[in-house]
Amino acid sequence: MTDATRAVLDAIRFDAAGLVPAIAQQHDTGEVLMLAWMSREAVAETLATRRVCYFSRSRGALWRKGETSGQTQHLKELRVDCDGDTLLLLVDQEGVACHTGRRNCFFRAARDGGMVEIAAPLISPEALYGAHRHG
Amino acid sequence: MTDATRAVLDAIRFDAAGLVPAIAQQHDTGEVLMLAWMSREAVAETLATRRVCYFSRSRGALWRKGETSGQTQHLKELRVDCDGDTLLLLVDQEGVACHTGRRNCFFRAARDGGMVEIAAPLISPEALYGAHRHG
Numbered sequence: 266m267t268d269a270t271r272a273v274l275d276a277i278r279f280d281a282a283g284l285v286p287a288i289a290q291q292h293d294t295g296e297v298l299m300l301a302w303m304s305r306e307a308v309a310e311t312l313a314t315r316r317v318c319y320f321s322r323s324r325g326a327l328w329r330k331g332e333t334s335g336q337t338q339h340l341k342e343l344r345v346d347c348d349g350d351t352l353l354l355l356v357d358q359e360g361v362a363c364h365t366g367r368r369n370c371f372f373r374a375a376r377d378g379g380m381v382e383i384a385a386p387l388i389s390p391e392a393l394y395g396a397h398r399h400g
Numbered sequence: 401m402t403d404a405t406r407a408v409l410d411a412i413r414f415d416a417a418g419l420v421p422a423i424a425q426q427h428d429t430g431e432v433l434m435l436a437w438m439s440r441e442a443v444a445e446t447l448a449t450r451r452v453c454y455f456s457r458s459r460g461a462l463w464r465k466g467e468t469s470g471q472t473q474h475l476k477e478l479r480v481d482c483d484g485d486t487l488l489l490l491v492d493q494e495g496v497a498c499h500t501g502r503r504n505c506f507f508r509a510a511r512d513g514g515m516v517e518i519a520a521p522l523i524s525p526e527a528l529y530g531a532h533r534h535g
């Protein structure tokens with residue numbers, strides 16, 4: 266591990282489970298793509314490879330985004346917030362970020378009558394994963 | 401509580417502590433301002449008043465953003481992600497979002513040598529709060 270990576274890890278306050286929430290934002294358009302969680306190992310790997318690696322809480326394992334689906338996120342810049350307990354990842358998203366096949370995960374909006382879907386899938390989940398779920 | 405608010409709450413999966421992370425994004429520029437947490441009550445109040453109300457984990461109480469500092473967030477739209485476990489709040493931020501006096505909380509970037517500050521305060525924390533801390 267480089268000194269630079271160590272300095273980044275030192276700036277982050279991981280929670281009791283050893284995780285920190287990370288917001289992924291498309292670097293050029295500003296679109297907020299998703300939120301996921303990172304462990305120390307996930308942060309270190311992401312900085313080393315410049316490909317975003319999360320920690321899947323459901324699977325309890327590193328989650329190399331796009332490993333199954335090909336929808337990788339290339340890291341442009343990692344930022345840490347004032348309290349050190351949230352990360353902002355400026356990324357270049359290959360294809361779609363959401364496992365439903367939508368560009369981003371925030372496709373349900375609270376409008377007058379309740380929840381409304383405001384974006385349709387660009388690709389089917391089956392085309393992305395077959396039987397798989399994350400990626 | 402209206403049926404619409406109930407529908408929104410039903411779409412959200414609060415965690416074991418009864419909270420959900422909420423990303424605040426400036427609605428017109430796309431700037432990611434901050435991440436904080438909301439309880440059911442915070443979501444309901446935010447939808448009712450259109451002023452963003454979080455739940456402060458450190459104080460264990462509702463946190464009406466800007467109550468002390470005047471730096472309120474006006475809700476433009478609340479979105480829920482695919483899994484229901486993250487919110488995206490499109491807001492109009494009055495003044496600055498960060499308690500350090502910066503426009504947003506993500507002012508530390510991982511660059512070559514380690515962590516670098518990329519934004520300066522626009523206003524001093526003392527001017528915002530006096531002796532207070534959040535707001």
